[in-house]
Amino acid sequence: MSEATITADPDVPIIRIVRDFTATPEQLFRAHTDPAVFARWIGPDSVAAEILEWDARTGGRWRYVHRRGDEAYGFHGCFHEVRPDRIVQTFTFDGQPDGVALGTTTFTDLGGGRTRLHARSLVESFTDRDAWLHGGMATGVNQGYAKLDTLLPTL
Amino acid sequence: MSEATITADPDVPIIRIVRDFTATPEQLFRAHTDPAVFARWIGPDSVAAEILEWDARTGGRWRYVHRRGDEAYGFHGCFHEVRPDRIVQTFTFDGQPDGVALGTTTFTDLGGGRTRLHARSLVESFTDRDAWLHGGMATGVNQGYAKLDTLLPTL
Numbered sequence: 001m002s003e004a005t006i007t008a009d010p011d012v013p014i015i016r017i018v019r020d021f022t023a024t025p026e027q028l029f030r031a032h033t034d035p036a037v038f039a040r041w042i043g044p045d046s047v048a049a050e051i052l053e054w055d056a057r058t059g060g061r062w063r064y065v066h067r068r069g070d071e072a073y074g075f076h077g078c079f080h081e082v083r084p085d086r087i088v089q090t091f092t093f094d095g096q097p098d099g100v101a102l103g104t105t106t107f108t109d110l111g112g113g114r115t116r117l118h119a120r121s122l123v124e125s126f127t128d129r130d131a132w133l134h135g136g137m138a139t140g141v142n143q144g145y146a147k148l149d150t151l152l153p154t155l
Numbered sequence: 156m157s158e159a160t161i162t163a164d165p166d167v168p169i170i171r172i173v174r175d176f177t178a179t180p181e182q183l184f185r186a187h188t189d190p191a192v193f194a195r196w197i198g199p200d201s202v203a204a205e206i207l208e209w210d211a212r213t214g215g216r217w218r219y220v221h222r223r224g225d226e227a228y229g230f231h232g233c234f235h236e237v238r239p240d241r242i243v244q245t246f247t248f249d250g251q252p253d254g255v256a257l258g259t260t261t262f263t264d265l266g267g268g269r270t271r272l273h274a275r276s277l278v279e280s281f282t283d284r285d286a287w288l289h290g291g292m293a294t295g296v297n298q299g300y301a302k303l304d305t306l307l308p309t310l
Binding site for chain 2: 011012013053058059060061076077078079080090092100102104120122124125126
């Protein structure tokens with residue numbers, strides 16, 4: 001599985017992502033919590049990420065911006081829980097300041113140096129959920145994870 | 156409306172609460188963000204609340220415990236957004252550490268010294284949502300708001 005599986009839950013407004021990596025859970029945890037690493041892979045190839053705030057601990061806050069030429073797209077939220085196998089955080093795109101998603105990312109050891117990442121994102125309505133799904137999300141997810149593939153051996 | 160209206164959304168796993176108060180939005184905001192005030196009304200009459208952590212700012216964290224004799228029920232989360240008309244926060248009951256709700260509370264000025272509170276709580280499944288609804292939630296909500304009614308004139 002080198003392409004992420006991205007599915008819309010039929011019953012609740014959740015997007016689910018599943019992706020396997022050649023890495024340990026510890027490496028994936030670091031890739032999601034160390035701001036210097038996270039900035040190198042998050043988002044599509046066309047943007048550069050700059051971390052503005054980052055406290056990847058339970059109860060901490062985060063904020064980053066994706067820049068593409070003169071354009072800037074900001075995102076922010078708080079970390080509800082950060083533990084080695086599970087990160088729960090809120091997520092708002094500054095362009096839709098009243099929208100908020102609750103994201104949960106888990107790392108499951110598959111053995112043999114492989115780890116399965118599950119990421120799910122819960123929002124308040126199916127309309128909001130489907131806007132994310134049809135807004136080019138898959139490109140950003142897959143290009144980001146491809147960059148992460150190349151970084152993981154260095155972590 | 157002195158009894159809160161508590162409804163289960165038919166389409167998404169959200170609980171909605173509506174309650175009117177004889178107060179300004181500013182007074183209700185203070186009642187939800189000042190820890191000394193919040194501790195005096197949150198929860199049913201049978202418990203005493205103790206605030207353990209409280210940073211009611213965007214990106215801050217919170218933690219409190221309800222005590223009843225020798226029993227203690229802890230709750231914690233982070234404030235995704237705190238602004239005068241809207242508070243968005245995560246919420247976990249320590250007894251179900253993997254469960255998390257995303258709560259949004261708004262204060263709408265009705266004029267004439269009255270304010271309508273809307274609180275909604277989004278969880279990941281209808282099963283989780285209905286467990287909250289059938290777990291005595293209404294008692295805690297209504298007893299808490301009745302205490303708040305008596306505090307508001309002092310704020």
